[in-house]
Amino acid sequence: MLLVIAGALFVGAQGQSGPPxxxxxxxxxxxxxxxxxxxxxxxxxxxxxxxxxxxxxxxxRVRAGQTDNxxxxxxxxxxxxxxxxxxxxxxxxxxxxxxxAAGLVVAIGGLVVVFRRWRARPGAxxxxxxxxxxxxxxRQSGSSGR
Amino acid sequence: xxxxxxxxxxxxxxxxxLLGVATLAIGLRKGDGRFLRAGQRYVWLVLGGAIVxxxxxxxxxxxxxxxxxxxxxxxxxxxPLLYTITGMxxxxxxxxxxxxxxxxxxxxxxxxxxxSRASDPLVAWATLTALLVAAFFFALxxxxxxxxRVVSGLVPSDGQGPNPLLQNxxxxxxxxxxxxxxxxxxxxxxxxxxxxxxxxRVGEGWLVExxxxxxxxxxxxxxxxxxxxWWSYEVLGWGGYWAWDPVExxxxxxxxxxxxYIHSVMVQERRGMLRVWNLSLLIATFSLTILGxxxxxxxxxxxxxxxxxxxxxxxxxxxxxxxxAVSIALVGWRGDRLxxxxxxxxxxxxxxxxxxxxxAFAAFAFVVLLGTVFPLIAEAINGDRLSVGAPYFxxxxxxxxxxxxxxxxxxxxxxxxxASGELLHRRLQWPAWVATITIVACVAAGLRGLAPLIxxxxxxxxxxxxxxxxxxxxxxxxxxxxxxxxxxVGRANGGMVVHLGVVVVAVAFxxxxxxxxxxxxxxxxxxxxxxxxxxxxxxxxxxxxxxNKATVAARVxxxxxxxxxxxxxxxxxxxxxxxxxxxxxGPFDDVYLTLVSSPEEGQTAAVIGVNVQPLVVxxxxxxxxMAFGTLLAxxxxxxxxxxxxxxxxxxxxxxxxxxxxxxxxxxxxxxxPVPVGPASA
Numbered sequence: 001m002l003l004v005i006a007g008a009l010f011v012g013a014q015g016q017s018g019p020p021x022x023x024x025x026x027x028x029x030x031x032x033x034x035x036x037x038x039x040x041x042x043x044x045x046x047x048x049x050x051x052x053x054x055x056x057x058x059x060x061r062v063r064a065g066q067t068d069n070x071x072x073x074x075x076x077x078x079x080x081x082x083x084x085x086x087x088x089x090x091x092x093x094x095x096x097x098x099x100x101a102a103g104l105v106v107a108i109g110g111l112v113v114v115f116r117r118w119r120a121r122p123g124a125x126x127x128x129x130x131x132x133x134x135x136x137x138x139r140q141s142g143s144s145g146r
Numbered sequence: 147x148x149x150x151x152x153x154x155x156x157x158x159x160x161x162x163x164l165l166g167v168a169t170l171a172i173g174l175r176k177g178d179g180r181f182l183r184a185g186q187r188y189v190w191l192v193l194g195g196a197i198v199x200x201x202x203x204x205x206x207x208x209x210x211x212x213x214x215x216x217x218x219x220x221x222x223x224x225x226p227l228l229y230t231i232t233g234m235x236x237x238x239x240x241x242x243x244x245x246x247x248x249x250x251x252x253x254x255x256x257x258x259x260x261x262s263r264a265s266d267p268l269v270a271w272a273t274l275t276a277l278l279v280a281a282f283f284f285a286l287x288x289x290x291x292x293x294x295r296v297v298s299g300l301v302p303s304d305g306q307g308p309n310p311l312l313q314n315x316x317x318x319x320x321x322x323x324x325x326x327x328x329x330x331x332x333x334x335x336x337x338x339x340x341x342x343x344x345x346x347r348v349g350e351g352w353l354v355e356x357x358x359x360x361x362x363x364x365x366x367x368x369x370x371x372x373x374x375x376w377w378s379y380e381v382l383g384w385g386g387y388w389a390w391d392p393v394e395x396x397x398x399x400x401x402x403x404x405x406x407y408i409h410s411v412m413v414q415e416r417r418g419m420l421r422v423w424n425l426s427l428l429i430a431t432f433s434l435t436i437l438g439x440x441x442x443x444x445x446x447x448x449x450x451x452x453x454x455x456x457x458x459x460x461x462x463x464x465x466x467x468x469x470x471a472v473s474i475a476l477v478g479w480r481g482d483r484l485x486x487x488x489x490x491x492x493x494x495x496x497x498x499x500x501x502x503x504x505x506a507f508a509a510f511a512f513v514v515l516l517g518t519v520f521p522l523i524a525e526a527i528n529g530d531r532l533s534v535g536a537p538y539f540x541x542x543x544x545x546x547x548x549x550x551x552x553x554x555x556x557x558x559x560x561x562x563x564x565a566s567g568e569l570l571h572r573r574l575q576w577p578a579w580v581a582t583i584t585i586v587a588c589v590a591a592g593l594r595g596l597a598p599l600i601x602x603x604x605x606x607x608x609x610x611x612x613x614x615x616x617x618x619x620x621x622x623x624x625x626x627x628x629x630x631x632x633x634x635v636g637r638a639n640g641g642m643v644v645h646l647g648v649v650v651v652a653v654a655f656x657x658x659x660x661x662x663x664x665x666x667x668x669x670x671x672x673x674x675x676x677x678x679x680x681x682x683x684x685x686x687x688x689x690x691x692x693x694n695k696a697t698v699a700a701r702v703x704x705x706x707x708x709x710x711x712x713x714x715x716x717x718x719x720x721x722x723x724x725x726x727x728x729x730x731x732g733p734f735d736d737v738y739l740t741l742v743s744s745p746e747e748g749q750t751a752a753v754i755g756v757n758v759q760p761l762v763v764x765x766x767x768x769x770x771x772m773a774f775g776t777l778l779a780x781x782x783x784x785x786x787x788x789x790x791x792x793x794x795x796x797x798x799x800x801x802x803x804x805x806x807x808x809x810x811x812x813x814x815x816x817x818x819p820v821p822v823g824p825a826s827a
């Protein structure tokens with residue numbers, strides 16, 4: 001079953017990875033850049049004129065042969081660092097990526113420690129006398145209905 | 147007149163809340179039941195104050211009493227009646243009033259529900275805590291956020307009307323009240339958590355007491371969040387429904403921690419474990435509602451420097467800090483009683499799965515919170531301005547979402563304590579096959595992309611697991627000689643219905659965000675364009691003028707059938723034009739039309755935006771299923787009904803000890819305080 005799933009996912013992931021068209025590349029870049037005149041929407045999602053400019057400019061520069069990084073770099077130099085919707089992974093901004101990763105490591109580490117401790121705790125062994133006691137208690141609560 | 151009446155209502159509410167707190171405090175100190183019972187009665191005065199204030203506000207809004215500053219800013223003679231009424235929650239001060247009203251309502255229901263136990267310190271402390279919160283909100287209205295402030299100088303003859311975005315769609319009447327019923331509902335659970343800590347009765351009793359309250363609040367919060375997304379889709383016109391906007395995030399954050407809580411609470415009820423964790427989740431949920439109000443209402447998120455603009459910001463932040471500090475101090479103080487005796491034997495067990503679920507939800511909430519406040523932190527540290535937007539949240543939350551879908555599939559099949567491989571194999575076999583067939587079918591149908599395919603597969607896995615559970619419980623109900631529907635009610639079964647709703651939402655989310663097509667066309671009347679198999683024909687545009695707005699609407703025929711009218715509105719007091727999209731809703735995909743730019747003077751061509759996204763309607767349907775499932779989960783089950791009980795059994799379910807065989811480990815205390823739970827030994 002796992003083989004079937006892996007095979008299907010492999011085929012499914014393959015179909016997409018052909019070289020992207022210029023339009024796809026431009027749209028992807030616009031999706032990473034904030035629309036300068038709106039709050040929180042990407043340039044790809046907004047109908048504002050400034051967003052339209054970013055879309056056109058991305059496409060023009062893609063066609064002119066610039067790399068994605070160069071184009072994004074142009075927008076950063078023009079509008080400032082906060083134009084990027086996905087902060088860079090360096091400087092203060094890197095924290096937004098590092099903190100969740102660190103949190104995950106701590107959480108998993110904590111869980112491992114807790115399970116170890118629970119494991120190490122000697123489990124109570126149940127004797128026949130205990131079982132008899134439980135059965136007696138159950139029978140009583142069953143008849144009296146509490 | 148309205149101002150006087152409204153201010154009197156606010157004053158009454160504030161005074162009654164404070165007197166109630168004082169009376170309860172005296173009663174608790176002296177251990178005198180008479181004071182405790184008297185303290186409870188102030189709740190009704192608080193409710194009275196809130197109702198008087200609300201009525202005064204509505205009379206002022208509907209009667210166009212522009213001597214009130216709030217009405218002058220948020221009402222106008224040309225605004226339709228519905229949006230005049232909803233004007234009450236179109237701005238800050240009125241929203242606080244709505245908050246206070248909902249809280250007063252909850253307080254009253256609480257007082258009535260626990261009326262036979264008014265002298266129980268647990269109930270008294272819970273009421274006291276909730277009254278303190280109410281006093282805070284009434285104090286806001288008496289001071290910095292006064293909705294009944296009178297305009298200085300001349301009374302204007304007309305007002306500005308609500309924000310144009312808030313007078314465009316009926317959902318404005320539903321989404322905020324739903325959200326507030328959810329938000330504020332967690333105050334009750336929080337109040338009981340604080341009461342449990344203060345009285346030291348930190349066992350499982352208070353959990354059982356508040357179980358249905360939590361479920362109720364969670365259902366409303368879910369409906370509120372989904373309706374918010376729906377409103378955003380129908381009104382904002384960018385074609386999406388979720389932008390990871392700070393406002394959306396702050397409604398989503400308490401939902402995440404509350405969802406974690408309603409899962410982990412089952413571990414505590416069953417095994418007496420995770421006490422500190424559950425209290426922390428409740429405290430987090432309540433404080434996140436306050437933090438969310440602070441983030442969205444203080445204007446702080448635009449820039450740290452906007453901080454001083456609103457006097458409310460620092461006050462809300464201080465309240466948030468007090469709530470967190472007091473709660474943590476209480477948890478620390480009761481630390482010894484909170485230590486739980488149990489342990490989890492195996493990670494592959496129901497409680498292990500709940501634990502994993504909680505880690506995932508906590509991670510989810512952490513990432514969303516961090517991303518939301520990070521621009522603030524960065525600016526505070528070194529003045530850097532940066533944005534954290536959708537690409538970040540998508541990247542970070544996708545793996546968590548997949549983990550949660552996977553757990554949703556596996557957890558219902560896991561027994562408590564320990565699972566054997568053989569048992570798992572038997573229970574998960576056919577859900578796993580459903581998932582496999584789904585993925586293969588999707589690939590065969592030509593769908594591509596790793597993320598959506600994984601989402602569909604895991605969705606199918608989870609849906610099949612929930613379906614299996616429901617089939618089993620329905621069969622069991624039939625065998626027991628009860629109606630088939632008995633297999634759908636109760637927490638476990640209703641929960642599975644909620645899971646089905648979550649799967650529907652997740653699949654719709656994955657499909658609509660992965661397989662959308664977005665285009666813009668400049669079209670002359672009569673021209674046709676096609677997007678993703680749909681044809682759109684631009685027929686021309688019309689202009690209409692109403693007293694409250696001027697509208698240019700494009701008439702667009704979709705697929706040769708119905709004509710839709712995306713439009714642009716201009717409101718007299720707004721500088722920006724507001725677009726309103728028009729959507730051809732379909733079971734398979736939506737065709738979302740916007741008028742990007744209307745024909746210019748003397749020309750006929752318009753720019754039409756066309757956005758085709760699959761399965762969007764299933765987001766709202768999934769949300770509906772989740773709300774319905776919550777209703778089923780909260781439905782009084784057979785086992786909760788005392789033997790031979792009358793119809794009012796629902797009302798007594800919390801106060802009567804559950805009969806033997808109930809899955810809750812300890813009976814809630816009734817009458818005099820009894821130590822509850824094994825920890826107090």
